[in-house]
Amino acid sequence: MDGHITPLEPADPREVAGLTLLGRLGSGGMGMVYLGADPASGGRVAVKTIHPHLAGDPSHRRRFRDEAQLASRVASFCTARVLAHGEENGRPYLVTEYVGGVSLHSRLVADGPLPAADLHGVAVGVASALAAIHAAGLVHRDLKPANVMLTLSGCRVIDFGIARSQDPAGPAAAASGKVLGTPGWIAPEVLIGGPATPAADVFAWGCLIAHAGTGRMPIGGDPATLRTGADEPDLSGLPEPLVPAVRSALAKNPAERPTASDLLLTLVEQQEPDPFGRWPATPPPASPAPAPSRGSGRRGRRAGAGHDDTDTRAFTPPGMVDATSSTRARVLAGAGAAAGTVLIGAIIFGLAQGRNEPQQRPDTPAHKARHGLW
Numbered sequence: 001m002d003g004h005i006t007p008l009e010p011a012d013p014r015e016v017a018g019l020t021l022l023g024r025l026g027s028g029g030m031g032m033v034y035l036g037a038d039p040a041s042g043g044r045v046a047v048k049t050i051h052p053h054l055a056g057d058p059s060h061r062r063r064f065r066d067e068a069q070l071a072s073r074v075a076s077f078c079t080a081r082v083l084a085h086g087e088e089n090g091r092p093y094l095v096t097e098y099v100g101g102v103s104l105h106s107r108l109v110a111d112g113p114l115p116a117a118d119l120h121g122v123a124v125g126v127a128s129a130l131a132a133i134h135a136a137g138l139v140h141r142d143l144k145p146a147n148v149m150l151t152l153s154g155c156r157v158i159d160f161g162i163a164r165s166q167d168p169a170g171p172a173a174a175a176s177g178k179v180l181g182t183p184g185w186i187a188p189e190v191l192i193g194g195p196a197t198p199a200a201d202v203f204a205w206g207c208l209i210a211h212a213g214t215g216r217m218p219i220g221g222d223p224a225t226l227r228t229g230a231d232e233p234d235l236s237g238l239p240e241p242l243v244p245a246v247r248s249a250l251a252k253n254p255a256e257r258p259t260a261s262d263l264l265l266t267l268v269e270q271q272e273p274d275p276f277g278r279w280p281a282t283p284p285p286a287s288p289a290p291a292p293s294r295g296s297g298r299r300g301r302r303a304g305a306g307h308d309d310t311d312t313r314a315f316t317p318p319g320m321v322d323a324t325s326s327t328r329a330r331v332l333a334g335a336g337a338a339a340g341t342v343l344i345g346a347i348i349f350g351l352a353q354g355r356n357e358p359q360q361r362p363d364t365p366a367h368k369a370r371h372g373l374w
Helices: 058-071 104-111 116-135 198-214 240-249 260-270 326-354 365-371
Strands: 019-027 031-037 044-050 082-088 091-097 148-151 154-157 179-181 313-315
Touching: 019 044, 044 058, 058 082, 058 091, 104 148, 104 198, 116 148, 116 154, 116 198, 116 240, 116 260, 198 240, 198 260, 240 260
Parallel strands: none
Antiparallel strands: 019 031, 031 044, 044 091, 082 091, 148 154, 179 313
8 A cells, every 4th residue: 555546447346335446556465455535525545355356265254354353453543543344245345544655665665775764763663553563462464564654644554464363372374384474574483383473573573674774684685585593684784773673673582582562662762863853863972983884784686676576475384384756755754754753752651661560451441441542
């Protein structure tokens, strides 16, 4: 959903759930996303429908229904708010707010690795979104540049098509020999049949920030290459202030990775933004020293080029049975990073308190009251 609208094709519906469809926003392995408008108010929304050839498959219909239910549990500041869902003419649909902007994938394809200040803002924004997703009792399981939107109000993490409730028992991957996700962005423990826990999302965050900052994947060289965790991450070229957080997120042992909330606190406590919400590219030096060259470290091909051509899908791991204009993309990346730092100020106090207080169960009255506002 990159904000790049293409015309409807002859086979596309013209109306879904009383909403007029204006064009295509994008497509994925499970469905098509359209830009829709409410005929009465003129308000814009995003309308996702399942692909016709999958509409008769009970497992895909269940995943589509689950996406609507799970996404509605997440705080609206970090994703596209669910407005409605249902079924029409035998095809499930999902209506969310229209999140204008560009995906991080498109931004990287258009302009290459992010400048240090923008990268830090994206790191904070995505960590904040993961903290909210995990607080809602969910694991996203498909964090990648195509699912991070850069908007004027900050970063939004979208597409809960394979998200699931946190379940200590883990998925049935070991039994089926299949893993759901996008090859290259999946934690090593999941690739060998382990459960997809919040720690797997944190690993994907580390891959995403390293990739966005250097133009290459930190392990394995390319996101289309399945990793086993045998290699040490290559973080050369990543802005130094982010290296400790990214390295900890990429720990081979999921138990050694920080939580998303701890990542967020670490990033925010690391250095103070200026009054305009911009993060300095590097921390003030302790003694006069030449600034490091932006070109230091090995870089791969242009970031994002071709990296998200692989759709989210079920696949068998080894060992188991359009880009928008570069100017607009730069503006949105910078504005989104600045907005993200403002949003963090509103939630950081609660996160800091959460370190010393037991986590509230999702079914408590306070939780229900809070979710009623979203």
